[in-house]
Amino acid sequence: MTTLHTPLTPSDIHLLREGEHVLLSGVVYTARDAAHKRLVELLDAGRPLPFPLEGSALFYAGPCPAPPERVIGSVGPTTSGRMDLYSPRLMREAFHIMIGKGPRSPEVVAAIRQYGCAYLSAIGGAAALTARRVERAEPVAFEELGTEAIFSLTVKDLPLIVTNR
Amino acid sequence: MREITAAQITDAIAQLCVEANTHAGADIVAALEQARAAETEETPRQVLDTLLQNAKIAREDNLPICQDTGMAVVFVELGQEVHITGGALDGAINDGVRRGYREGYLRNSVVRDPVRRDNTNDNTPVVIHYTVVPGDTVTLTVAPKGFGSENMSAVKMLNPSDGLAGLERFVLETVRDAGGNPCPPVVVGVGAGGTFELAALLAKKALLRDVGTVNPDPFWDDVERRLLGAVNSLNIGPGGFGGKTTALAVHISPYATHIAGLPVAVNIGCHVTRHKGVMI
Structure with a gap:
């Protein structure tokens, strides 16, 4: 099976086929509705983002709190369509991949082609299993948003399906 | 009058919150296993294997099945010979959810105001539906509802002339438009009749019925089977990646309605459609 490791380059994406199963390792950044709104506000204000977007993987996810002696609680993808409004702006800014569940809008699919990015699907609802693939979790920005804050997750062999590229 | 304390209610609710979020129903697991056996393609099999392994x-690890541990929806069947002592019933239920979500390391997913959106950080307030019933017991059911599936739900006020064909078309359209978003295979709850708000409540309650049970009305049982077949021909499949299993069940709750109307509500439940209950 194809394996991917962050940080990614456009050539990593170039070889992927839609429908292909891949395993992703490295750092992914969680960002969902509230974080996306803030990221785009930062860009629009001409201010820097709180993490390096270039070559990164955005994971549309809000984890459960970590129980004692665990790295993270259950974590899995949320519905990607709610991020459609923000994604083209982020893709214009820097090359990256997106991870979520469900289909993207025609505008996002077009932007993915235009900027050479990719959208990969995780299996919705398999969150206890996914938690086992997370080796490290650290807050990065917007901690006041609770589960909607941006966390960096170090993942090992996160199973994904290439959906748009 | 039988006395039940508010503290008993709080304890029960806290426990049900954790149990519902960590323990998939036996009916759901059986239905997922059956679906796994029916799928012939590689991807839907893999997705169902993953969901079963996840459950x-x-x-085993006492972790939430899904990170979206939902907005807590609580159904209360309150016996009319019960007297709740030591506090307000409403408060006791909210305390139970607060405690269950904290002690169970469940996610706080509730915002105070739909537009201003500050997280309340304790997953309250709770959505509570009361019914008063004969007897001296209280039955509590906690149904944590994730919004990946809730967002895909819909209500429509059909005309009487739309009839069964209109109802079936609306259910199919709603499931088709939901696609992979609600974490299929889904459970489809349908409320038919009543008024605008009752149809929605009936649809929600239809999700509490165990998967694999039969509708007591043979007419509606037949409709449920036919609709399940139609839904599973949509090829949305497990996870939305295609396959034979888009839904595990279609449950329809009918109710009397007005001569001028045919309200229909479709509430989509995800692959695990969580609910746990207890009688005190």
Whole structure:
């Protein structure tokens, strides 16, 4: 099976086929509705983002709190369509991949082609299993948003399906 | 009058919150296993294997099955010979959810105001539906509802002339438009009749019925079977990646309605459609 490791380059994406199963390792950044709104506000204000977007993987996810002696609680993808409004702006800014569940809008699919990015699907609802693939979790920005804050997750062999590229 | 304390209610609710989020129902697991056996393609099989394995890990590790541990919806069947002492019933239920979500390391997913959106950080307030019933017991059911599936739900006021064909078309359209978003295979709850708000409540309650049970009305049982077949021909499949299993069940709750109307509500439940209940 194809394996991917962050940080990614456009050539990593170039070889992927839609429908292909891949395993992703490295750092992914969680960002969902509230974080996306803030990221785009930062860009629009001409201010820097709180993490390096270039070559990164955005994971549309809000984890459960970590129980004692665990790295993270259950974590899995949320519905990607709610991020459609923000994604083209982020893709214009820097090359990256997106991870979520469900289909993207025609505008996002077009932007993915235009900027050479990719959208990969995780299996919705398999969150206890996914938690086992997370080796490290650290807050990065917007901690006041609770589960909607941006966390960096170090993942090992996160199973994904290439959906748009 | 039988006395039940507010503290008893709080304890029960806290426990049900954790149990519902970590222990998939036996009916759901059986239905997922049956679906796994029916799929012939590689991807839907893999997705169903993953979901079954996930449910097993959640139970073993006492972790939530899904990170979206939902907005807590609580159904209360309050016996009319019961007297709740030591506090307000409403408060006791909210306390139970607060405690269950904190002690169970469940996610706080509730915002105070739909537009201003500050997280309340304790997953309250709770959505509570009361019914008063004969007897001296209280039955509590906690149904944590994730919004991946809730967002895909819909209500429509059909005309009487739309009839069964209109109802079936609306259900199919709603499931088709939901696609992979609600974490299929889904459970489809349908409320038919009543008024605008009752149809929605009936649809929600239809999700509490165990998967694999038969509708007591043979007419509606037949409609449920036919609709399930139609839904599973949509090729949305497990995870939305295609396959034979888009839904595990279609449950329809009918009710009397007005001569001028045919309200229909479709509430989509995800692959695990969580609910746990207890009688006190």
